[in-house]
Amino acid sequence: MNETATRVYAEIDLDAVRGNVRALRRRAPRSQVMAVVKADAYGHGAVPCARAALEAGATWLGTATPEEALALRAAGIDAPVMCWLWTPGGPWREAVEAGIDVSVSGMWALDEVRAAARAAGCTARVQLKADTGLGRNGCQPADWAELVGAAVAAQAEGTVSVTGVWSHFACADEPGHPSIALQLNAFRDMLAYAEKEGVAPEVRHIANSPATLTLPESHFDLVRCGLAVYGVSPAPELGTSEQLGLTPAMTLKASVALVKAVPAGHGVSYGHHHVTAQDTHLALIPAGYADGIPRHASGRGPVLLGGKRRTVAGRVAMDQFVVDLGADQVRVGEEAVIFGTGEHGEPTAEDWAEAAGTIAYEIVTRIGGRVPRVYRNG
Numbered sequence: 001m002n003e004t005a006t007r008v009y010a011e012i013d014l015d016a017v018r019g020n021v022r023a024l025r026r027r028a029p030r031s032q033v034m035a036v037v038k039a040d041a042y043g044h045g046a047v048p049c050a051r052a053a054l055e056a057g058a059t060w061l062g063t064a065t066p067e068e069a070l071a072l073r074a075a076g077i078d079a080p081v082m083c084w085l086w087t088p089g090g091p092w093r094e095a096v097e098a099g100i101d102v103s104v105s106g107m108w109a110l111d112e113v114r115a116a117a118r119a120a121g122c123t124a125r126v127q128l129k130a131d132t133g134l135g136r137n138g139c140q141p142a143d144w145a146e147l148v149g150a151a152v153a154a155q156a157e158g159t160v161s162v163t164g165v166w167s168h169f170a171c172a173d174e175p176g177h178p179s180i181a182l183q184l185n186a187f188r189d190m191l192a193y194a195e196k197e198g199v200a201p202e203v204r205h206i207a208n209s210p211a212t213l214t215l216p217e218s219h220f221d222l223v224r225c226g227l228a229v230y231g232v233s234p235a236p237e238l239g240t241s242e243q244l245g246l247t248p249a250m251t252l253k254a255s256v257a258l259v260k261a262v263p264a265g266h267g268v269s270y271g272h273h274h275v276t277a278q279d280t281h282l283a284l285i286p287a288g289y290a291d292g293i294p295r296h297a298s299g300r301g302p303v304l305l306g307g308k309r310r311t312v313a314g315r316v317a318m319d320q321f322v323v324d325l326g327a328d329q330v331r332v333g334e335e336a337v338i339f340g341t342g343e344h345g346e347p348t349a350e351d352w353a354e355a356a357g358t359i360a361y362e363i364v365t366r367i368g369g370r371v372p373r374v375y376r377n378g
């Protein structure tokens, strides 16, 4: 691709992905690393990122949906893959036949996977998910005995092999939050019960990126890392990427589409929420909320342009936003860096999260399908 002719594009540094996986392995030296590549690897591209993560020593891949997991298999990736977000009538048989670990949080799901395994004539790899306090997916402690009992019975009939017992934290990004110790205790109890009943999981896991970075006692056999694989800090309280030893993999760049002189007192973009304070030049950046630039960052989002950090002037529109250059000038076609590693003075995804009142997870994940990904170090 001729990148200089590209309106807006996301450069993905696969060496950064590899380095981040190695950094996470050092943080959890006795555990395997699962690279979570759901939501198209948080906007970075599932297949290239999965391959890079495996090259750097990740031994598992995780997705939310079965379709995401099957897409990895269709791309020829045969590493262990787990997916956890199922609805009734989902592609259980396809997943079972593809050797994908499926997560089960309740009886309806276990019933469907047993039927699929019977139809396929093979044994389904099933991981039982415990709700240790998140209150989202997972099996409540009160329902655990029934689910474990049915899973053990399914193991005896040969339709199911319970390969994992797992859970997920609610507040791992707030170190010291009282729920963390409570969830760890609940996990140990639910795990001990399952093992007593005859479950012998290959992997026991609860840690996401923040827990991997801050809570060694949560590492168990495997850590499930998403955002940290892409080099982004899970929360400002945990430090910047650099402080965490991570390198952001995505740099979002655009070419200036227009530069023009406007007089003082000129309204800029929808609603005229910015009015020029002086005779000035405006630069048009051809990226908007359809590309994932958050409209909530109107008047606040940062961008590196012409060697300086500048701020979005007025509203972010669907396809474009404007920068007021003040006394400066830039050329049409000049590169604007919307976010990146921060190494060269550009803003980071964390900076955009702050400007938009959201989390960095959302900033990278929402970069839209209209934005080409350009891979470096593939």
Ligand SMILES: *Cc1c(COP(=O)(O)O)cnc(C)c1O
Binding pocket: 036, 038, 064, 084, 168, 207, 208, 209, 210, 224, 225, 226, 227, 228, 234
């Ligand atoms: C998304 C997700 C992860 C990864 O979380 P990060 O904070 O990005 O590391 C792990 N486990 C589950 C269940 C998830 O949904």
